[in-house]
Amino acid sequence: MALYSEKVMDHFRNPRNVGVIEDADGVGEVGNAKCGDIMKMYLKIEDDVIRDVKFETFGCGSAIASSSMATELIKGKPVSEAMQLTNKAVAEALDGLPAHKLHCSVLAEEAIRAALDDYKKKQG
Ligand code: FES
Numbered sequence: 001m002a003l004y005s006e007k008v009m010d011h012f013r014n015p016r017n018v019g020v021i022e023d024a025d026g027v028g029e030v031g032n033a034k035c036g037d038i039m040k041m042y043l044k045i046e047d048d049v050i051r052d053v054k055f056e057t058f059g060c061g062s063a064i065a066s067s068s069m070a071t072e073l074i075k076g077k078p079v080s081e082a083m084q085l086t087n088k089a090v091a092e093a094l095d096g097l098p099a100h101k102l103h104c105s106v107l108a109e110e111a112i113r114a115a116l117d118d119y120k121k122k123q124g
Contacts, residue, residue, distance in 0.1 A: 004061070005095035011065035016072050019054040025122065028114025032107055037063045039107050041071075041115040048079045055111070062097055062104035069093050070108035083116055085109060 004012075021042035029040040037059030044052035053075050055067040070090050074082040087105040091097045097105055 003098055007069075007093070007095045008062065008065045008097065011068040011094065012061040015057075015064050015068040017054050017068065017075070018056070020056065021052060021054050024115075026115040026117075026119030028111050028116070028118055030107055030110040030114055032103060035060065035103075037104070037107060039063060039067055039111040041067070041111040043115045043119055045079060045119055050074050050077055050079065050082055059107070060101070060104060062101040063107055065094055066090050066097075066105040066108040067111070070105075070112055074112060079116060079119070082112060085112055 024042040025045040026043040031038040040056045042054045053071045057064050057067045087109040090105040090108050
């Protein structure tokens, strides 16, 4: 069996929503001290709905695929729904990740959570 699913390879080779949102309503940056990978998420939110999301990931292939899939999963969704996104949902949407790469999907969950927290803080 291949180590990585077709979906992981697809999102790694053609990541969706890569980039920066200059006037983002929420920005979150997280890192994993062990592997040194860093992920940054930008959210554009209107009426409590995620209208746009972009990411920059300095990291492994699984981290790039996880960021890409996570942005696809929350785009167009209400903030409350995006708050519920788990790394498990990201990994499942990618048709699985090897056990030692599950932390890459955790990074995606944390980056989105951090960006949503930043949005909420700015809202007061
Ligand atoms: Fe650390 Fe993938 S190896 S995020």
